[in-house]
Amino acid sequence: MIETLFTQALGLVAPWQVEQVTFQPEAGRIDFQVRFGATIHACPACGASAQPLHDRLARSWRHLDFFQYEAHLHTEVPRVACAGCGKVTQIPVPWAREGSHFTLLFEALTLMLAPTMSVLAAGRLLRVGSRRLWRVIDHHVGQARAQQSHAGVLAIGVDETASRRGQTYIAVFYDLDAQRLLFATPGRDKATLGKFASDLIEHGGQPTAITHVSTDMSASFQTGAAEHFPLAEVCFDRFHVVALSSTALDEVRRAEVKSEPELKGTRWSLHKKPADWTVKQTQTMHWLQRTNLKTARAWRIKQALRAIDIAAKTPDQARPLLKRWLSWASRCQLEPFKRLARTITKHLPGVLNGFQVGKHNGRVEAMNRALQEARARARGYRRVENFIAMAYLIAGKLTHLPAPPFACFLRVPQETD
Incomplete structure (x- = not known):
């Protein structure tokens, strides 16, 4: 029977089972009516076994699409009247979390799509409003972060x-x-x-x-x-120190371009690595280095600092190189670099610490x-809260998120001869 097929496809086990399947192609949807086939159940509140059902409440959930059609699950969720604790408690359904109108697999698909596209685009693809998807993201990111351990952070x-x-x-x-x-x-x-x-x-x-x-x-x-x-x-951070030298270079060029119009259009050449220069930029930089312009001198000082960043692997290696550079920069008669030299000298211990591996x-x-x-x-x-939630989803390496709905099919196939 088709109901048995869909019961297995939805991962339902007794006493849950698909009772009826309604296909509406003109409406673009398929509906599954799920039945709870037992008359007693353990109390969800205290765990007392074999408690009678009190009543049933109609609920619906959006599920993963069936081919190109929206799939919806419907059931009357039973509530248990417990003689032990005296409470009337709703039985949790196995396919959705409490309070959600989506199945867990649908929410897992949302979390799978959100880091690779905008939530608005994901909502259009899933035919769901972006605000509803943000509520899903906020819930699962919050739950996953609450379980993250930072005990080993050094x-x-x-x-x-x-x-x-x-x-x-x-x-x-x-x-x-x-x-x-x-x-x-x-x-x-x-x-x-x-x-x-x-x-x-x-x-x-x-x-x-x-x-x-x-x-x-x-x-x-x-x-x-x-x-x-x-x-x-x-x-x-030594990359930040090099960035400060680029800022100093910009100051020198902006001041000099007023009297040397040939410097117009050289900004990107000055900031790119020589290996990345185009033919035109190479010609421009070769011309610049044959001049006595302040910008040419500033570029050489900046490149020398970048070379230290590349060459030095430890604070001990960086110390003598930086001291020679500081001596040069402080005597170069270029005020932006003299100011930078004073800044680095003031923070030299921390700058040297930045040359530790991985720090x-x-x-x-x-x-x-x-x-x-x-x-x-x-x-x-x-909303800044949305950006922060997305940041955790992308870079937080959260280990307690729902598994992607297609996890068993996401393996890269091995090539064969």
Whole structure:
């Protein structure tokens, strides 16, 4: 019988079974009427066995599509009148969580699609309003995060990102060893470090166990790290230091282009790696290096700092190289680089700490790019809570989410000769 086939296909076991299948091609849907075939059941509240049913309440759920048709499950969910605890309690259905109008498999499909497309696009594909899908995402992300353990976290990376262009900055905290997002919260001040410390404790971690905090030279992040992670070494991200040299180079070029119009259009050439130059950019840079322009000198100083970042693998290797660079930059008569040299000298211990293996924000920046790609797909997030939920879904490596509905079919087939 077709009812038996669909009972097995839906993964139902006695006393649940499909009683009737109604196909409505003109409406684009198929409906399954499910029956609970027992008259007694254990009490869901206290566990007392063989309790009589009190009544039944009609419920419906959206399921995965059947071919191109919407599939809906309907049943009268029984409630148990327990003589033991005196409560009347509804029996949980095996295919959906309490309070949801979607089956667990439908919600798992939502969580599978959301990281790869905007929720609005996923809603159009599934023919469901995006607000309803966001409620699904919020629930499962919240449940999964509550079960995450941060007990082994030792090194963290702190950075900031934005949920919308130029608006609502978010502080993000990553586990540098496990390469996962631990916590995200609105703001970019020292208070965000306190919120993370509290969240870390709630998930089994200890602020005193943190050995390294990798961050940029933001004064608020430095203050928060010293206050809430007093035993940790502060590591100033060396990629951020190189980015500061690029900013200094821009200042020199902008000041000089007013008197040297030949510098117009050279900005991208100055910032790209020489290996990535086009033929025209190569010609431009060869011309620039034959001049005595301040911009040419600034580019050489910046490239020297980038070379240190590439060559030095430990603080001991970086120390003499940086000291020579600081001597050069402080005497170069280019005020932006003299100012940068003073900044690096002031924070030299933290800058050197950033050369420890794995104690920098390189992977943090990669994860942030993934978040910004999600923001671009969504064209910005109206609610900061939505952006944070999506951040956890993409970068949190949550291990307690529902398995994808097609997990058994997602294996990559082996090629044969």
